[in-house]
Amino acid sequence: MVRAAKFPWSTAASMTGDTLTAIVEVADAKVSFGAVKALDGVTLAIMPGECVGVVGHNGAGKSTIVSVINGGLTPHQGNISSDGERLARYGIGVARARGVRCVFQELSLCPNLTVIENTRILHRDLGGFGWRKRARKVIERSLDLVFPGHGIESDRSVGELSIAERQMVEIAMAFSDAGVAPRLVILDEPTSSLDAGLAEQMLGYVRRFVDAGGSVIFISHILNEILTTASRIVVMKDGRIVADRRSIDWTEHSVVESMGSVAKGEANRRAVRDLAGAPVVVEQIGPGLPFRAKRGEVVGLAGLAGHGQTRMLMKLHAAETSDWLARREATVAFVAGDRRLNGVFELWSILKNFSIGSLGDLTNRGVVDVAAEMERATDWKRRIDIRTQDLANRILSLSGGNQQKVLFARALSTRAPVVLMDDPMRGVDVGTKQEVYEIIRQQAASGRTFVWYSTEMEEVCLCDRVYVFRDGAIVAELEGDAVTEGNILAVSFRGAAA
Numbered sequence: 001m002v003r004a005a006k007f008p009w010s011t012a013a014s015m016t017g018d019t020l021t022a023i024v025e026v027a028d029a030k031v032s033f034g035a036v037k038a039l040d041g042v043t044l045a046i047m048p049g050e051c052v053g054v055v056g057h058n059g060a061g062k063s064t065i066v067s068v069i070n071g072g073l074t075p076h077q078g079n080i081s082s083d084g085e086r087l088a089r090y091g092i093g094v095a096r097a098r099g100v101r102c103v104f105q106e107l108s109l110c111p112n113l114t115v116i117e118n119t120r121i122l123h124r125d126l127g128g129f130g131w132r133k134r135a136r137k138v139i140e141r142s143l144d145l146v147f148p149g150h151g152i153e154s155d156r157s158v159g160e161l162s163i164a165e166r167q168m169v170e171i172a173m174a175f176s177d178a179g180v181a182p183r184l185v186i187l188d189e190p191t192s193s194l195d196a197g198l199a200e201q202m203l204g205y206v207r208r209f210v211d212a213g214g215s216v217i218f219i220s221h222i223l224n225e226i227l228t229t230a231s232r233i234v235v236m237k238d239g240r241i242v243a244d245r246r247s248i249d250w251t252e253h254s255v256v257e258s259m260g261s262v263a264k265g266e267a268n269r270r271a272v273r274d275l276a277g278a279p280v281v282v283e284q285i286g287p288g289l290p291f292r293a294k295r296g297e298v299v300g301l302a303g304l305a306g307h308g309q310t311r312m313l314m315k316l317h318a319a320e321t322s323d324w325l326a327r328r329e330a331t332v333a334f335v336a337g338d339r340r341l342n343g344v345f346e347l348w349s350i351l352k353n354f355s356i357g358s359l360g361d362l363t364n365r366g367v368v369d370v371a372a373e374m375e376r377a378t379d380w381k382r383r384i385d386i387r388t389q390d391l392a393n394r395i396l397s398l399s400g401g402n403q404q405k406v407l408f409a410r411a412l413s414t415r416a417p418v419v420l421m422d423d424p425m426r427g428v429d430v431g432t433k434q435e436v437y438e439i440i441r442q443q444a445a446s447g448r449t450f451v452w453y454s455t456e457m458e459e460v461c462l463c464d465r466v467y468v469f470r471d472g473a474i475v476a477e478l479e480g481d482a483v484t485e486g487n488i489l490a491v492s493f494r495g496a497a498a
């Protein structure tokens with residue numbers, strides 16, 4: 001079962017001509033959750049000096065296979081080998097001792113502890129007298145290497161950090177060395193909360209790590225990142241690997257096709273509409289330029305992550321919802337980006353998580369019409385392909401991307417005239433994104449207003465008008481054809497339009 005292979009595209013192999021053995025190899029792994037086959041016979045070997053990109057639709061099994069490789073999940077069937085040795089017992093401890101590290105899609109640091117204390121928890125060998133000093137050195141060194149100029153103080157509690165900063169700390173933690181050097185680092189959607197600049201810093205570090213002989217498994221729905229960084233791309237579909245080729249043999253189009261999604265050009269373009277006479281429906285004064293959104297407009301919030309965009313969305317939401325008397329008709333709906341913190345109700349079913357946003361519509365004399373509730377949820381399940389066999393299942397039984405779809409459905413299915421979206425596509429697959437873009441276009445055309453913060457430039461460029469944030473204030477407003485990546489970056493970094 002253990003494979004000794006020669007990978008001509010692996011730098012380490014091509015330099016030495018050596019025959020390499022896999023750092024970790026999973027053979028014929030099967031994992032089921034009830035009736036759901038999360039993995040249906042997956043075989044995957046990770047060689048030294050390669051970055052393996054893993055792509056697939058939401059619920060394809062990507063997080064499940066990395067949990068197996070990371071030792072957090074024991075497959076119901078199949079074998080695991082490492083460095084040529086078949087392992088009868090494989091768990092997190094064994095994986096860590098062999099240099100396997102994982103950055104999870106749902107961030108996993110303890111929010112009530114500082115960055116230093118979290119480092120100590122991850123690196124057990126750091127214990128003993130003077131551990132704080134040693135832990136500080138380990139994490140600060142790694143942060144400086146991966147994200148030069150990061151500005152994160154390691155004495156701060158993780159709970160005080162923005163979601164982007166938390167993601168940076170997790171990534172730096174995975175690459176840090178406190179005795180056992182990282183050999184295989186698994187990154188499950190590591191850039192989902194990072195802006196373009198931070199994502200590029202991380203990708204640059206991944207390339208250097210791999211060039212030096214390290215290995216990375218890189219999961220992302222941003223295909224361009226995968227194509228430019230991975231040496232090999234594996235496509236998963238419904239719990240199986242359906243394609244496995246060198247990245248130079250892939251194009252964005254062929255990857256999307258292989259995932260089973262059809263790229264629709266139309267949904268990916270900004271609609272040309274005349275909104276000159278449309279009334280202003282949302283307004284907020286300062287800091288910086290005033291914020292205004294018109295009826296039927298899609299307004300983007302851009303700029304480097306953590307520069308005040310989420311705060312602005314919160315303010316807009318508070319302004320519409322702070323009445324003492326609850327309104328029957330919601331005036332604003334919110335799609336949370338940090339879904340675990342303020343999006344999902346973890347103990348509730350998928351159905352209840354969906355319908356909580358439209359109980360006003362679904363209630364008659366204080367009683368929920370359960371047939372109407374189920375009908376509406378089933379319709380949205382179909383429309384944006386929420387992958388579950390039963391809407392009564394708990395929300396946490398869904399993959400991360402499918403949870404995010406439920407949050408979308410919750411907001412889009414209301415009649416609120418304004419929808420606020422806080423980087424809402426985190427973890428959503430390419431095919432579903434196209435569906436959601438199309439729904440946004442249609443709803444905007446019929447008069448709904450969207451205020452959309454996104455860390456993905458492609459999405460910002462879909463907006464009618466964009467406010468660029470810097471240091472907590474709006475520093476520029478771009479409209480129509482002026483909404484380009486070049487202009488947004490120029491304003492983000494210099495504070496003046498290009």
Ligand SMILES: Nc1ncnc2c1ncn2[C@@H]1O[C@H](COP(=O)(O)OP(=O)(O)OP(=O)(O)O)[C@@H](O)[C@H]1O
Pocket residue numbers: 033036037038056057058059060061062063064065105387396397398399400401402427429
């Ligand atoms: N704890 C669980 N209980 C029940 N089902 C689960 C559980 N964890 C995962 N699943 C199911 O297993 C399947 C694979 O999930 P997985 O998280 O591996 O998908 P994924 O490819 O990582 O998706 P995404 O891109 O959305 O993160 C999904 O159908 C999911 O609903």
